[in-house]
Amino acid sequence: MENNRGEQQSYVGMWVTRDGYVRQALLPNGRYDEARGNRKSAYQGSYTIKGDHIDYVDDTGFTADGEFRDGILYHGGMIFYREK
Template identity: 60%
Template sequence: MATSNSHAQFVTTDFPRSPRPAEETSPQDHAFIGMWITEDGHIRHELLPNGRYDEARGTRQSAYRGRYRVTGDIIQYWDDTGFYADGRFRDGVLYHAGYVFYRETE
């Protein structure tokens, strides 16, 4: 039986390049701008109109910050550290990274 030293390598082009923190953001104009929170209130995820987001976790304000872009019902995030994530809006709910977020009501 022949063996091969070649290993399959996972390569994807699905993840857009992470913007550098110094790059400008694109203003966002969509219905999802505002504060989104988990049911227990532990994670508070604010989508700002300037294309930035600010996420607090528990008592840690601004635990994660970065840029985002909404296309249809898909949201893409680029954390300032270079981390990439995405999510989807469905029936007024945001599904992101295994969490369920609801729009904060005043």
């Protein structure tokens, strides 16, 4: 599922928008779980990381991608920060 486990592991964790409305958990098993507002698990699926690029495939088959730059995740027109 993941070409370079080290790349994936460096980004595992919770990523949140500044307002906390969207929360995306990148799990160590190559799965993600995204909550929106009060909707837990609004989107779920798998992800792969190569370098600083992330590709998502949700469980319905929808695909998306994003980029990590300077410790920030840019995805779907949103900006995510690693939750501390």
